[in-house]
Structures are given as C-alpha cells and as structure tokens.
Amino acid sequence: MTVIAVLGAGKIGEALLSGLLHGGHEPGDLLFTERYPARAEELTTRYGVRAVEVEEAAKHADVLVVAVKPQDIDPVLDELAPLLGPSSLVVSLCAGLPTSLYERRLASGVPVVRVMPNTPMLVNEAMSAISAGRYATREHLAVVRDLLSHVGQVVEVPEGQQDAVTALSGSGPAYFFYLVEAMIDAGILLGLPRTLAGQLIIQSAVGAAKMLAESEEHPVLLREAVTSPAGTTINAIRELEKHGVRAALLAAIEAARDRSVELGKAHEA
Ligand SMILES: NC(=O)C1=CN([C@@H]2O[C@H](COP(=O)(O)OP(=O)(O)OC[C@H]3O[C@@H](n4cnc5c(N)ncnc54)[C@H](OP(=O)(O)O)[C@@H]3O)[C@@H](O)[C@H]2O)C=CC1
Numbered sequence: 001m002t003v004i005a006v007l008g009a010g011k012i013g014e015a016l017l018s019g020l021l022h023g024g025h026e027p028g029d030l031l032f033t034e035r036y037p038a039r040a041e042e043l044t045t046r047y048g049v050r051a052v053e054v055e056e057a058a059k060h061a062d063v064l065v066v067a068v069k070p071q072d073i074d075p076v077l078d079e080l081a082p083l084l085g086p087s088s089l090v091v092s093l094c095a096g097l098p099t100s101l102y103e104r105r106l107a108s109g110v111p112v113v114r115v116m117p118n119t120p121m122l123v124n125e126a127m128s129a130i131s132a133g134r135y136a137t138r139e140h141l142a143v144v145r146d147l148l149s150h151v152g153q154v155v156e157v158p159e160g161q162q163d164a165v166t167a168l169s170g171s172g173p174a175y176f177f178y179l180v181e182a183m184i185d186a187g188i189l190l191g192l193p194r195t196l197a198g199q200l201i202i203q204s205a206v207g208a209a210k211m212l213a214e215s216e217e218h219p220v221l222l223r224e225a226v227t228s229p230a231g232t233t234i235n236a237i238r239e240l241e242k243h244g245v246r247a248a249l250l251a252a253i254e255a256a257r258d259r260s261v262e263l264g265k266a267h268e269a
Pocket residue numbers: 007008009010011012013033034035036067068069070072075076093094095096116117118119170171
C-alpha cells in the first residue's frame with residue numbers, strides 16, 4: 001500500500017486523514033507532522049495515525065502532502081529540500097502556491113502535483129482539482145487521482161485555472177454554509193424555533209444538492225420548477241435580485257481568486 005504523509009494536519013490535513021481512513025486506508029499507511037505535540041496526540045488518539053518528524057515522513061512516505069497555510073510554507077520547504085529526490089512525490093494543497101515554487105526550492109526533478117481539495121473530504125464528497133508540475137508524469141497524476149478518488153471526485157485542470165478553482169470549489173463549501181446560516185436566521189426572524197429552522201433548511205440544502213447532482217437539469221430549470229406564477233418564491237427572488245445577491249457572489253468569488261493569486265505572488269522569486 002502507498003504510504004502517505006500529511007505535513008500539517010490542520011483542518012484540511014485532518015479531513016484528508018479522516019477521509020482516507022473512511023476510504024479504506026490503514027492507519028499504519030498514514031503519517032502526519034504537526035507543530036504542537038498536543039495537537040499531534042489528539043489526532044493519534046482520534047485516528048490511530050502516527051505523528052512523525054519531517055525526516056521520517058520523507059524517508060517512509062511514497063507521497064508527501066503539504067497542508068500547511070501558504071504563509072507557513074518557507075520553513076517546510078527548507079526542511080524538505082535536503083530530504084527529497086526525483087523518486088519522491090510532493091502534493092501541495094496550498095492555496096495560491098504554484099508548483100514552480102516547489103521546483104525552485106527543492107532538488108531538481110522532484111515531481112510536484114498541485115491540488116485544490118475541499119473539506120467535504122470529511123464525508124467522502126470532496127471536489128479536488130489536480131495539476132501536474134514540470135516534473136510530474138502521467139503516472140504521478142494517476143497516483144494522486146487514485147488517492148483523492150477515495151475521498152470524492154477528482155478533475156484535472158491546467159495549473160493556470162487553479163486560482164479560479166480555489167475560489168469556486170476550494171472556498172465553495174463556506175459559501176453554502178454561510179447561506180444556510182443566513183437562511184436559518186430568516187427562520188428565527190419568522191418566529192420558528194432554531195432547531196426546526198435548521199432541520200428545514202439543512203434538509204432543503206441536501207435535497208437541492210442531490211437534485212443538482214443527480215438530475216440532468218440545469219439549475220435555472222430546477223429553480224423555475226419551484227417558482228409558481230404569482231406564488232411565494234418569485235417574491236423572494238425579486239428581493240434577492242433587488243439586493244444584488246448574484247452580483248455579490250460574482251464579486252465575492254472574484255475576490256477569493258484575487259487572494260489566491262496574491263498568495264502565490266508573495267512567493268515569487
Ligand atoms: N481549509 C480548507 O477548506 C482548505 C484548505 N486548503 C489549503 O490547505 C492548507 C491548510 O489549510 P487549513 O487546514 O485550513 O489550515 P490550518 O491552519 O487548519 O492547518 C495547517 C496546519 O499546519 C500546521 N503547521 C504549520 N507549520 C507547520 C510545520 N512546519 N510543520 C508541521 N505542521 C505545521 C499548523 O499548525 P498551527 O496551528 O500551529 O499553525 C496547522 O495545524 C492551506 O494551504 C490552504 O490553502 C485547501 C483547500 C481547502
């Protein structure tokens with residue numbers, strides 16, 4: 001079995017460990033590094049996965065998944081540089097960081113695959129987009145695709161699209177959580193108990209997501225089917241349009257893309 005080491009087991013690193021275990025990986029085939037011993041202990045207790053130093057991760061793992069914040073990448077690259085060679089495989093989950101950064105800082109020929117996943121990995125429903133760096137072959141991409149297909153769907157995109165992907169699906173779950181949160185508040189405004197409002201909205205979100213995923217219909221048609229002539233939904237839609245919700249989403253996602261570009265620029269040579 002391929003041994004995978006997650007460097008930086010925070011939110012997404014933990015989601016990956018948990019998703020891989022759910023997907024059938026053995027705890028003995030997974031390793032992770034963490035900065036604080038208390039966090040490492042917590043994860044080992046929860047998942048039975050061993051915390052190691054970077055040297056051990058580099059020595060034993062077939063795949064090294066970098067999952068630290070982009071701002072924390074420099075010391076990680078300094079640590080990895082003397083440990084890796086062309087037989088290693090580095091997978092970067094870091095928003096904005098280009099494969100060229102790794103290629104510049106690591107030994108020549110180290111293959112790097114850039115990935116933008118998302119937290120639904122925790123429930124095996126991730127959307128991951130993968131892009132090969134300069135030294136990554138089709139075989140390397142296949143290894144990464146296979147790994148991530150245990151925790152959700154995988155698409156391959158040109159690396160130039162990764163900042164847009166980050167803004168759409170990397171951050172995407174947050175937009176849905178935000179919408180659900182606001183809709184539950186609306187239920188409170190209308191006098192419903194919070195638990196009931198939560199149940200109504202969450203199941204509506206699950207049902208709508210299932211229809212989007214399973215029916216062949218365009219979202220516009222699905223929305224139109226809910227919007228009865230002179231009914232209730234069209235009144236709500238008019239308010240959404242009046243308040244510029246569509247324009248707000250376009251601007252929000254563009255701003256997320258811009259931040260991803262900025263995170264990459266901060267590490268330009
Ligand atoms: N959260 C998400 O939904 C997604 C995140 N990503 C990307 O994943 C990466 C991690 O994000 P996220 O999980 O949210 O962030 P977190 O801060 O939750 O996780 C990063 C973890 O790495 C640890 N860490 C930092 N430096 C080191 C080091 N040198 N050695 C070992 N561990 C270290 C951090 O410790 P400490 O807490 O002490 O800083 C933290 O636990 C980012 O680059 C982000 O762009 C990608 C897709 C989705």
